[in-house]
Amino acid sequence: MLSSIERRVSATLRDVRGTAARRFFVDRQTGLWRSELAWLGVRSRDHARVTAVLDETPDTRTLVLEPPRGWVPHQPGQWTRVEIELAGVRTSRCYSLSSAPHDPELRLTIKRVPNGRVSGRLHALRVGDSLRLSPAEGEFVLPATPGPLLLLSGGSGITPMRAMWRTLQERDAADAVIVHHARTRADVIFAAELEQLARRRGFVVVVRLDDDPRGRVGFDEVALRAAVPDLAERETFVCGPPAMMQRVEAMGLARLHVERFTAAPRPPRALDVRAASEGAPQGVSLRIQGREGGRALSVRTDGTLLDQLEAAGERPASGCRMGLCRTCSCLKRSGTVRHAISGAISDAPDEIIQLCVSVPCTDVELGPVVRTPSDRRTNEVDERVKVHAHTPVKKVPR
Amino acid sequence: METRSIETVDQATGASADRAPRPSAGRTSRRLSRDEADALGRELDAIRAEVLADLGERDAAHIRAVMKASGAAAIAGRTLLHFGVDPVTFALGTGALGLAKILENMEIGHNVMHGQYDWTGDPALRGETYEWDIVCPGDDWRRSHNYEHHTFTNILGRDRDIGYEFLRVADEQPWEPRHLAQPLTALVLAVFFEWGVGMHELRVAETTRGEQSLAELWRRSGPFLAKSGWQIAKDYLVFPLLAGPNAPRVLAGNALANVARNLWAFSVIFCGHFPEGVRVYTEQETNGESRGEWYVRQINGSANLEGSRWMHLMTGHLSHQIEHHLFPDLPAARYPEIAPRVRAICERYGQRYSSGSLATQLADVAKRIVRLSWPRRRDLEANGSALARLLARVA
Ligand SMILES: Cc1cc2nc3c(=O)[nH]c(=O)nc-3n(C[C@H](O)[C@H](O)[C@H](O)COP(=O)(O)OP(=O)(O)OC[C@H]3O[C@@H](n4cnc5c(N)ncnc54)[C@H](O)[C@@H]3O)c2cc1C
Ligand code: FES
Secondary structure: OHHHHHHHHHHHHHHOOOHHHHHHHHHHHHHHOHHHHHHOOOOOOOEEEEEEEEEEEOOEEEEEEEOOOOOOOOOOOOEEEEEEEEOOEEEEEEEEEOOOOOOOOEEEEEEOOOOOHHHHHHHOOOOOOEEEEOOOEOOOOOOOOOOOEEEEEEHHHHHHHHHHHHHHHHOOOOOEEEEEEEOOHHHOOOHHHHHHHHOOOOEEEEEEEOOOOOOOOOOOHHHHHHHOOOHHHOEEEEEOOHHHHHHHHHOOOOOEEEEOOOOOOOOOOOOOHHHHHHOOOOEEEEEEOOOOOOEEEEEEOOOOHHHHHHHOOOOEOOOOOOOOOOOOEEEEEEOOEEEOOOOOEEOOOOEEEEHHHEEEOOOEEEOOOOEOOOOOHHHOOOHHHHHHHHOOOOOOOO | OOOOEEOOHHHHOHHHHHOOOOOOOOOOOOOEEHHHHHHHHHHHHHHHHHHHHHOOHHHHHHHHHHHHHHHHHHHHHHHHHHHOOOHHHHHHHHHHHHHHHHHHHHHHHHHHHOOOOHHHOOHHHOOOOOOOOOOOOHHHHHHHHHHHHHHOOOEOOOOOOHHHHOOOOOOOOOOOHHHHHHHHHHHHHHHOHHHHHHHHHHOHHHHHOOOOOHHHHHHHHHHHHHHHHHHHHHHHHHHHHHOHHHHHHHHHHHHHHHHHHHHHHHHHHHHHHOOOOOOOEOOHHHOOOOHHHHHHHHHHOOOEEEOOHHHHHHOOOHHHHHHHHHOOOOOHHHHHHHHHHHHHHHHHOOOOOOEEEHHHHHHHHHHHHHHHHOOOHHHHHHHOOHHHHHHHHHO
16 A cells, blocks of 8 residues: 555656655665664665574674565575765675575575674674665575586585575475585574475485595585586586685586675785885876777876876766865776875775766766766866866875 | 955045045955965865765755745635735735745745755756746846856956946946936836846846947847746736736735835845955956955955844845855755854954844935935046036036
8 A cells, every 4th residue: 555655646747857855855864764664664765674684603693674665586506785884984895695486585604704894783683673784685596497406615605505495495396406515513594494305306415614634625526426427417506605606617617606795805006005006107098988989098196186087088976176065076996096185095996976076096987977068167178177176295194 | 476456445445535434334354465365265165075974864954944934825815815805804805915925936946046056956946947926037047146246246347247337336337317216217117126137138228328239139038038927917907807806906005015125135135245345356457366366355245133043044044144155055944054154264364244123224224325325526537428517516
């Protein structure tokens, strides 16, 4: 009832020209009053509510969640971006869904990483708390009509596998070998479920422990081939620690799907940011996303992005040119930039930066750059204001 | 070494030699060399860096609490207006709605649109897209206020906020016969302040002077007409109609709430920039100024209001106009915390830190508007219109 009214209202608002109106009347208010609405039993559109917390191992917990309103069922193996607020700042991390699409609830199984900011906070959640979930995505998914499978995992890499085997369990003819690696018996996530699964027709379960005196520590190709003689005939899904994944990839398996829990390291060109900002200026590359594939330029580490973009013939929107007005705000996809005045470093992906006070330290990739509307007199380059951003501000004394 | 300096209030303006020193509230500022100004700037930069590093949960919680308070006041106010029949609920409802609008415009809208909460990553708190409950379109405001006013603060000819192009609030602005009526104009502006703010970017005055084409005026009108249309439809059509027989009551309540907000916003903003002693600059003297000198100009171009914590909140912390002009993108609720340190720095560098109660600053502004409405002999000679010649003869 409520959702149909809201749908009608929001459709009307869209018709009457109003993303602004929608933002103003609907999104902002529902966001603000989310906890009160939850209390009244109204589910939120982008927040999932914790309905149970299960301890899997000493350092791993499963959050059982009531899905957000309008949640589109995921495919087994996909992940969602979990967003929480850390010290007032929205922070997100990816987590594979460990529940199957047909399960009534969503599950995330989270290993607490030492000093991990998000995983630590997620472990502190209690029943009734809520967290923001993005729609599920990912290519690491169970085929619609799976043939013989190998699900190969290490540590917390078992999470997408659970979604897959639970989906297979629903079907008649499953043929899956599950090989899982863990440090000790106590560290096996979903241990009870694996035991049950081992007794079911169509499933072979092999659990390898690092502290097993008979076996070798960690992943081993020979042992894998011994445990799965028909390895070549199987479609393989692998998710685990980087070292294990590397070795599996080197085995040259035919139909291999991999999921990486930590982004593969991609070292930036100028590694030492301090050296880049204080030493001799270097040339780095700047990519701008745009309609026709964007543009790549070469820029230097001793000038602001705004100046250098203008020098290259771009016309990014700008105003004060001293970091005040945010006319020049732009999404930085990747790379490191330094604030020309405060010296603050922005190195995380997908951060909003101000072009007029951002000096590149490494190769930088920008999202689409808002252009100067040609008829705006506010965007004449004003030589006078330029001074502000460039007055050298050395070390800030404390 | 660079020796250009920021001059004191009375020496600053080119034409001041033949004029008696004008009365100013309190001391005037010492002239600073560029090096001194830059040293002052570095101290302010340090405060800024410290606050930035300390931003966190409490700032996000503060703004959300204010948003909820404003939302709750709006709901309460509208409910009382819609369903009440007696004058008491009318007064309460109007008051609550006015309060909601004041909080939304001043502490939430103005501050969020400065990007003060962009660091939270919350789309509802994003400066670039926030839209406020007033007839002025957010995008126009971001351009005219965040960029022009805050960059060119109190520079004649560049800061169109000096008297909003139709009031004479500084001696340096040339007198014109229409300024005779400005005490009245100012009152009208106060009552209809949101319309003044909303039409600011249309540049009507420039169009009448022939500096802007009618086509450009029309183009600029688009967003304003759309936004004000929405606002009128909301406050004067949809909500009254929803109230059925109570429509006149709701309409009157909404209008009064809007006017209450207008009067309040007008007072706060005029007190922040136009009390006696706050100075204006010419374009030449700010040419090539350094970041430190920009800071000095912000200090000398703004004035603070003193009051309780609630007063500060109701002004959107623009009662700390000086701190706001130094750090427009720091969450405004932090200004009271850093104000004593800013004040101490100003004292050390001999800079005037204008501050007073709302009543004294408002009286000051009123005096200034009345005083400047009346021409001096020099102004009459300079103006040369028929009316000016007549006045000169009479005098
Ligand atoms: C597609 C995808 C799916 C994922 N699914 C899951 C899942 O189902 N369950 C799960 O627990 N995690 C999963 N992750 C990992 C998760 O997104 C976080 O990286 C992890 O929880 C650590 O985040 P944090 O904020 O706690 O640590 P941070 O504060 O970001 O990092 C703290 C320290 O730990 C190190 N670190 C970060 N991640 C790891 C790691 N995985 N192993 C060892 N050290 C690390 C960092 O380098 C840093 O030194 C997935 C990641 C991706 C990309
Ligand atoms: S141009 Fe104003 S913040 Fe960059």
